[in-house]
Amino acid sequence: xxxxxxxxxxxxxxxxxxxxxxxxxxxxxxxxxxxxxxxxxxxxxxxxxxxxxxxxxxxxxxxxxxxxxxxxxxxxxxxxxxxxxxxxxxxxxxxxxxxxxxxxxxxxxxxxxxxxxxxxxxxxxxxxxxxxxxxxxxxxxxxxxxxxxxxxxxxxxxxxxxxxxxxxxxxxxxxxxxxxxxxxxxxxxxxxxxxxxxxxxxxxxxxxxxxxxxxxxxxxxxxxxxxxxxxxxxxxxxxxxxxxxxxxxxxxxxxxxxxxxxxxxxxxxxxxxxxxxxxxxxxxxxxxxxxxxxxxxxxxxxxxxxxxxxxxxxxxxxxxxxxxxxxxxxxxxxxxx
Amino acid sequence: xxxxxxxxxxxxxxxxxxxxxxxxxxxxxxxxxxxxxxxxxxxxxxxxxxxxxxxxxxxxxxxxxxxxxxxxxxxxxxxxxxxxxxxxxxxxxxxxxxxxxxxxxxxxxxxxxxxxxxxxxxxxxxxxxxxxxxxxxxxxxxxxxxxxxxxxxxxxxxxxxxxxxxxxxxxxxxxxxxxxxxxxxxxxxxxxxxxxxxxxxxxxxxxxxxxxxxxxxxxxxxxxxxxxxxxxxxxxxxxxxxxxxxxxxxxxxxxxxxxxxxxxxxxxxxxxxxxxxxxxxxxxxxxxxxxxxxxxxxxxxxxxxxxxxxxxxxxxxxxxxxxxxxxxxxxxxxxxx
Numbered sequence: 264x265x266x267x268x269x270x271x272x273x274x275x276x277x278x279x280x281x282x283x284x285x286x287x288x289x290x291x292x293x294x295x296x297x298x299x300x301x302x303x304x305x306x307x308x309x310x311x312x313x314x315x316x317x318x319x320x321x322x323x324x325x326x327x328x329x330x331x332x333x334x335x336x337x338x339x340x341x342x343x344x345x346x347x348x349x350x351x352x353x354x355x356x357x358x359x360x361x362x363x364x365x366x367x368x369x370x371x372x373x374x375x376x377x378x379x380x381x382x383x384x385x386x387x388x389x390x391x392x393x394x395x396x397x398x399x400x401x402x403x404x405x406x407x408x409x410x411x412x413x414x415x416x417x418x419x420x421x422x423x424x425x426x427x428x429x430x431x432x433x434x435x436x437x438x439x440x441x442x443x444x445x446x447x448x449x450x451x452x453x454x455x456x457x458x459x460x461x462x463x464x465x466x467x468x469x470x471x472x473x474x475x476x477x478x479x480x481x482x483x484x485x486x487x488x489x490x491x492x493x494x495x496x497x498x499x500x501x502x503x504x505x506x507x508x509x510x511x512x513x514x515x516x517x518x519x520x521x522x523x524x525x526x527x528x529x530x531x532x533x534x535x536x537x538x539x540x541x542x543x544x545x546x547x548x549x550x551x552x553x554x555x556x557x558x559x560x561x562x563x564x565x566x567x568x569x570x571x572x573x574x575x576x577x578x579x580x581x582x583x584x585x586x587x588x589x590x591x592x593x594x595x596x597x598x599x600x
Numbered sequence: 601x602x603x604x605x606x607x608x609x610x611x612x613x614x615x616x617x618x619x620x621x622x623x624x625x626x627x628x629x630x631x632x633x634x635x636x637x638x639x640x641x642x643x644x645x646x647x648x649x650x651x652x653x654x655x656x657x658x659x660x661x662x663x664x665x666x667x668x669x670x671x672x673x674x675x676x677x678x679x680x681x682x683x684x685x686x687x688x689x690x691x692x693x694x695x696x697x698x699x700x701x702x703x704x705x706x707x708x709x710x711x712x713x714x715x716x717x718x719x720x721x722x723x724x725x726x727x728x729x730x731x732x733x734x735x736x737x738x739x740x741x742x743x744x745x746x747x748x749x750x751x752x753x754x755x756x757x758x759x760x761x762x763x764x765x766x767x768x769x770x771x772x773x774x775x776x777x778x779x780x781x782x783x784x785x786x787x788x789x790x791x792x793x794x795x796x797x798x799x800x801x802x803x804x805x806x807x808x809x810x811x812x813x814x815x816x817x818x819x820x821x822x823x824x825x826x827x828x829x830x831x832x833x834x835x836x837x838x839x840x841x842x843x844x845x846x847x848x849x850x851x852x853x854x855x856x857x858x859x860x861x862x863x864x865x866x867x868x869x870x871x872x873x874x875x876x877x878x879x880x881x882x883x884x885x886x887x888x889x890x891x892x893x894x895x896x897x898x899x900x901x902x903x904x905x906x907x908x909x910x911x912x913x914x915x916x917x918x919x920x921x922x923x924x925x926x927x928x929x930x931x932x933x934x935x936x937x
Contacts, residue, residue: 265703366602425909444916579781
C-alpha cells in the first residue's frame with residue numbers, strides 16, 4: 264500500500280510509492296568517472312584568467328582585492344547576472360492587471376577553489392570552512408543593502424543540476440522580493456507558533472531524534488536527516504540544533520562545524536551514489552524576519568536522481584520512489600575517506 | 601535591464617532574464633529524429649499484448665471490453681500504480697506531529713493509439729478527439745467516486761519529461777487530497793473574485809486579447825497564449841473562452857474543437873522546436889469545487905528545454921531565458937502540415 268505523507272513545513276502531500284520503490288543502492292549511478300583537468304586555460308574561473316571576470320568583491324588569500332591570482336576563494340559579480348543592482352523598486356501595474364518591476368538584485372559567483380577539478384566533496388575541511396565563511400561574509404554584506412529582502416545561497420553541481428561551468432563554484436542571489444513560496448512556509452510556521460508557542464522546525468528536529476530512523480548523522484550543533492515527506496530520493500537536510508533563523512548569524516565555531524558536517528555528507532553522497540549531480544540551497548529567513556522565533560535556517564541537498572514529470576507539475580504532489588528511512592540507513596553506513 | 605513579473609494566479613514572481621535571453625529558434629533541438637518502429641513485440645501497450653496489462657476500464661473501437669486487440673484508444677489501470685483504490689481515508693497523527701494516510705487513489709494509463717510510433721502530434725484531428733473523449737469519460741467516471749477530490753490528466757513525452765515507455769500514452773490520477781498548491785491558486789482567485797466580482801482567469805484572457813503580443817492562436821471557443829509570467833521558455837496554455845471550471849463539463853463540440861487546437865499546438869511545438877520532450881497537464885477544479893465562478897480549466901504545455909536549478913528549488917523564483925512575447929511570435933509563424 265503506498266502512503267501519502269504531509270510535509271509539516273508546507274502542508275504539501277507527497278506520495279511514497281512503496282510498490283515502485285527501489286533499493287537505495289539502485290540509485291547509484293552506473294557511470295565512469297569523467298576525467299577533469301586540474302587547470303583549463305579557457306576557464307574564466309581558473310587562476311591567470313581573473314581579467315576575464317568582473318572585478319572581485321571578496322578574495323581570501325592575498326589579503327587584497329584587485330583580480331590578482333594568489334587566492335583560495337574568490338567572489339565575483341556574475342557576468343551573466345539574472346538581476347542587476349540598479350533600477351526602480353516600485354511595482355508597476357500594467358493595464359490595471361499585470362504587475363512587474365525592474366529586475367533589481369545582486370547575483371554573485373563564489374569560486375570555491377583555484378583548482379579546476381577540486382570539487383567540494385574532495386577537499387579538506389579547512390577549505391570547505393573558507394567557502395562557508397565567504398558565503399557568510401557576502402550574506403552579511405548584502406543584507407546591509409535595504410533594497411534586498413532575501414538572500415539565496417546555492418550550488419549546482421553537474422549538468423542535470425543546471426550548471427554550465429565545470430569549475431567548482433556556488434552562487435548567491437539577493438532579491439528585493441520575498442517569493443510567495445517563502446511567505447507560505449512562514450504562514451505555516453507562524454500558525455504553528457501561534458498554536459503551540461514553539462518553533463515548528465525545532466519540534467521537527469526533536470521528533471526526528473525521537474524516531475531516529477531518518478537521522479543520517481549528528482554533531483554537537485547540527486543534525487542531518489532525510490525528511491519524513493522527502494519529495495525525492497536522498498533529499499538531505501542539515502539543520503542546526505540551536506534555534507537560529509538566519510544563516511548570516513552563525514558564529515565562527517558554528518561555521519567551522521557546519522563545514523565539517525557538509526563535507527562528510529557530500530562525501531557520503533559522492534561515494535554512496537557515485538558522484539551524482541546535485542543542488543544544495545541554504546534556506547534562511549528573509550532579511551527583515553531574521554529575529555523571528557519560528558524559522559530555522561538549514562541546508563537542503565537534492566541529488567538529481569529522478570525527473571519531475573507532468574503529475575508533479577500539474578498537482579504539486581511529488582511521487583518519491585524511495586523511503587527516507589531506507590536512504591538514511593544506507594547513507595549512515597557509507598564510510599568516508 | 602532584467603524584469604521581474606508576477607504571475608497573477610499564484611502571486612509568484614518570475615525573473616525574465618532579457619540579457620541572457622536566447623532567440624526563440626535557439627531553443628530548437630539539434631538532434632536527429634529517432635527511428636521508432638510501428639510495432640514493438642515487447643511493448644505491453646502494443647496490440648496483441650493486451651494480456652500483459654491489467655483489464656481495461658475503457659476501450660474505443662470494439663464496443664466491448666475484455667482486453668481484445670481491436671481498439672483505437674484504451675484505458676487501463678496503471679500496473680505500477682502510485683496510488684491504489686483501497687485503504688483508509690483517515691489522516692493519521694503519528695507521534696502527535698507527522699501526518700500521513702494510506703495512498704488511496706486511482707492511477708490509469710490512456711493508450712492513445714495501437715501504433716507504437718503514432719505520436720499525438722502526428723495524428724489526425726479525429727484521433728486526438730477520441731483521446732480527449734477518453735479523458736473526459738474517465739474523468740466523469742472517477743468524479744463519481746466520493747473518495748476523490750482531484751483528478752489530474754497529464755502526458756509525459758520523452759525522457760526529459762519523465763516517461764519510461766515509448767508507446768504514446770497519457771495518465772490520469774485521482775487523489776483524495778487537494779494539494780496545498782491547488783488550494784493556494786484558489787485562495788488567490790477567490791480573493792480576486794471577492795474584490796472584483798469577476799473570474800481572475802477570464803480577466804487574464806481578456807487582457808491577453810487586448811495586448812495580443814502573447815497570443816499564439818485562437819479558435820471560436822479557445823485561445824492559446826504564452827503567459828505573461830511564463831516560468832520556462834515556450835510555456836503554452838490553451839484556455840476556453842467561455843467560463844467553465846471543470847474539464848469534465850465540456851460539451852462534445854468543445855471537446856472536438858479543443859482536440860483540433862491541441863493538435864495544431866503540438867504540431868507547431870514539434871516542428872518549431874524539432875520534437876522536444878514535453879509535458880502537458882489539464883488543470884481543472886477539484887471535484888467539489890466544479891461550480892465555482894472563479895476558476896477556469898485549461899491545458900498547460902511545458903516543453904522541457906531548460907533545467908530547474910538550485911535557485912529555483914530554493915526560492916520558488918524561476919529564471920526564464922525567453923520572453924513569452926518572442927516565443928509566441930515565433931510559434932505563430934510556424935506553419936502546420
